[in-house]
Amino acid sequence: MTRPRPPLPVDDPRHGTTNGYGNLGCRCAACRAAHAANHKKYMERKRASGEVVGLHGSSVAYDSGCRCDTCRLAHNERSVEKKRRIRERRAGGDS
Incomplete structure (x- = not known):
């Protein structure tokens, strides 16, 4: 650490x-x-x-321009998780 x-x-x-x-x-x-x-x-x-930056199947690869299904899925999963954390913070649940 x-x-x-x-x-x-x-x-x-x-x-x-x-x-x-x-x-x-x-x-x-x-x-x-x-x-x-x-x-x-x-x-x-x-x-x-x-x-393409990063490995296929990563949100970073999607952000650098790859639009294959694997990278698109990783990007979508990251987006969903980010939005979930934002909702939790707004609701007062620090996680």
Whole structure:
């Protein structure tokens, strides 16, 4: 089990960077947004090149552009589970 990292100081210039999110473990809104933008560009490059990321039968392969039945099923299962967790959180059941 990894130990939690101490949060970045509020005035740290690394806030809002992919380094802040990925290497330093910061999860502030700015770092999350930088990571999301970087990941979106990465997935767009993979889709444009036709390269499938991950193994077939995974949601990651579906996200990178594979639409085979196995990847579609994995993506749907992940989506259903994610929506279930969101409903539980909204209902107050922390799981």
